[in-house]
Amino acid sequence: MSNVVRRTRATVAVALLWTGLLTGLAGCSGGGTDIPDRAGASRDADDGAKAPSPVDTLRITPQDGAKGVSADEKLEVSLAGGHLERVTVTRIEDAQPQQVPGAISADGLHWRPAAGTRFALAAKYSVDAVALDALGRRAARRTTFTTVVPEHRFIGYFKPENRSTVGTGMIVSFVFNRGIQNRAAVQRAVRITSEPPVEVVGHWFDGQRLDFRPQEYWKPGTRVTVDAQLRDVEGAPGVFGIQSQKVTFTVGREQISLVDARKHTMEVRREGALLATLPVTTGARKTTTYNGKMVISEMLDVTRMNGATVGFKTDQGKSEYDIKDVPHAMRLTTSGTFLHGNYWVDPAIFGRANVSHGCIGLRDEKGGSEDAPAGWFFDRSLIGDVVEVVNSRDRQVDPWNGLSGWNMDWKEWKAGSAVG
Secondary structure, three states, X not given: OOHHHHHHHHHHHHHHHHHHHHHHHHHHHOOOOOOOOHHHHHHHHHHOOOOOOHHHHEEEEOOOOEEEEOOOOOOEEEEOOOXXXXXXXXXXXXXXXXXXXXXXXXXXXXXXEOOOOOOOOOXXXXXXXXXXXXXXXXXXXXXXXXXXXXXXXEOEEEEOOOOEEEOOOOOEEEEEOOOOOOHHHHHHOEEEEEEOOOOEEEEEEEOOEEEEEEOOOOOXXXXXXXXXXXXXXXEEOOEEEOOEEEEEEEEOOOEEEEEEOOOOEEEEEEOOEEEEEXXXXXXXXOOOOOEEEEEOOEEEEEEEEEHHHHOOEOOOOOEOOEEEEEEEEEEOOOOOOEEEEEOOXXXXXXXXXXXXXXXXXXXXXXXXXXXXXHHHHHHOOOOOOEEEEEOOOOOEOOOOOOOOHHXXXXXXXXXXXXXX
16 A cells, blocks of 8 residues: 555544544533533522522511610511521620520521510620521521610619628618619619528618618628629619629627716627626717617728717807817717717716717727727727617617617518518
């Protein structure tokens, strides 16, 4: 065979081969299954159903980013179809986030908070929801909202201090900076418990003063917890509390001192046993000392006493006394009755005559002396100790004047409670 013939046959064979390949490729592009068509597959996906949009599928009220939401505003997560898988609503706090209780409905289309749930005021919340559509595809959404910051707030200042040790006559006393109209709600927000347990009842003296005590003096060693959850409590129309505070205190030994204004003495008893009988001076004839049970509410190493601040003025309007360095001063009433050291009268007065402006005086030295009767008593006293005065020419101290609620019987005390 000639070379020309061979070249001709080879050329024809190659041509036939390319023709077959091109035919095969044309057949695949027309609907064959041996080689996938990527462009066609993309078109098929575009024609099918897309994954649901979380924004379109999940509806959350309040809307995302809402501000000034009221405490009673409706909170709901809802779904048009499919079912809710999980919903978490959280009050965002720096230290301890708090979840809002709630439940998904039986049909799986709604989540609502538990009955009676109210938002905290001046707080931020997050809502995290996950849902499945009819095809089992999952969608999630997160929103946040902020509650209203009320214009008017109230706070309660109270004694005793956290982790303090007090006397057996201690009364837990709240003084509010605003008038309280919804007394029951405020009183319920203050829970006082003790170990060993004892009934503790609150008594309102007016719209700004709420005291708590048991029927009898606390037993020594009792541990008391004051849990004041006043935040967001509406004390008056449009006035809300701002406190969430828990404190504890311990009741120390029992010390009760009996002042006899006629005998000019004070018997100091510890657990019923007599520690000492100290000579005192009480109120003079025109400025007598209250009778009754009073409780030490404040202890000052030194303080200034000015008669003008409690109504003792001369005819010329000047203060009847102004002593800048009264030592060992222990407050007994809000109106200004103290048991304190006295260095400015003749020491022979103590135990013999009543010359004060209503206070109870113990002999002391200028600057205060631990060896003097006033220093000795001060060092052995606690806030919460009881000092009872008898045989004075004055009336009994009012229960609201200082921590003097022990002068009210239990039935009358309980009658002043707002919660029955």
